[in-house]
Amino acid sequence: MFNHELFYWRFLNNLYLGEGCYDFKFAKIPRPGDITLCDLWGVAAHLKNEKGVSLLLVNSVKGKELIEKTESLVLNKVEISDAKRGIPRLYSGKCSDHKEKEL
Numbered sequence: 001m002f003n004h005e006l007f008y009w010r011f012l013n014n015l016y017l018g019e020g021c022y023d024f025k026f027a028k029i030p031r032p033g034d035i036t037l038c039d040l041w042g043v044a045a046h047l048k049n050e051k052g053v054s055l056l057l058v059n060s061v062k063g064k065e066l067i068e069k070t071e072s073l074v075l076n077k078v079e080i081s082d083a084k085r086g087i088p089r090l091y092s093g094k095c096s097d098h099k100e101k102e103l
Contacts, residue, residue, distance in 0.1 A: 014095055017095070021095065022094060022095055023093060023094050024093055024094075025093050026093075027089050027090075027093045027094075027095075028089065028090055028091055028092060028093035029057075029080070029090050029091060030059065031057065031059045032059070033059055033060075033063075034058075034059055034060045034062045034063035034066065035056060035057065035058055035059060035060075035063040035066065035067065036055070036056070036057040036059060037054055037055070037056055037057075038054065038055050038087065039052060039053075039054060039055070039087075040053045040054060040055035040078075040083060040086055040087070041086040041087060042082075042085055042086030043078075043086065044078070044082065047076055047078070055078075055083050055086075055087065056073075056075070057083075
């Protein structure tokens, strides 16, 4: 059990990232893919779900067409500024570099 908890602690604290991940130009908006799917942290209370909430960004016309064809999605629009507050990397492309790589 402890190893499982240690893994997630290290994962959530970016301790498993490679050097190229700390400043990655494709991590910020505008994004090159057709869609982006990721965890949405800091979601508004009325959108919270015990299973978590995902952020879906539609980045292109093709992405919009794909999403419009998908019938089983439950979508709620949020302002991009709200998403950026929960995922600051969307506007900076950067994530914090932990100096404590070796525990």
